Amino acid sequence: MSPRTLTAVFSLLVCTSAQAEMFKCRVGDRTLYQSSPCPAGSVATPMAAPAPEPDVWSVNEAQRRARAEQDQLKALDQKTAAQDKVERQAAAEQAQETRKRAKECDALRKDIQQAEDKAAKAARKKGTRVVEGKQLGKDKEKYASECGAL
Secondary structure (H helix, E strand, O other), X not given: OOHHHHHHHHHHHHHHHHOOOOEEEEEOOEEEEXXXXXXXXXXXXXXXXXXXXXXXXXXXHHHHHHHHHHHHHHHHHHHHHHHHHHHHHHHHHHHHHHHHHXXXXXXXXXXXXXXXXXXXXXXHHHOOOOOOOHHHHHHHHHHHHHOOOO
């Protein structure tokens, strides 16, 4: 026999002896674990076979998959954080635009009110009815289109 063959046979013998069968025996109130069958008068309890040792390739593959999954989760977290940042920026810009528009509408409403008060004062002074000028009409139309009803 060649040295390789002897090594292979020896390895098989060692591996099979390492996986010897175990017996769990109940003798009275004691539980015994032994490598030989239970003696007469004892109760044998079947034992689960030990889990086989994982081979190196399986361990390496599981670690590789775990790293890949961690990398995917990290990338997803970064993508989600970037999307959240964009959404927050958009919301802040929209809020700023809404505040700006509200200020513009308030200023326009104030201008309309002043123009109406001026027209009413002039009408009282002359003793006539209130007549709106062209600019006041344009301001009211602009307000209605941009801000809603007065």
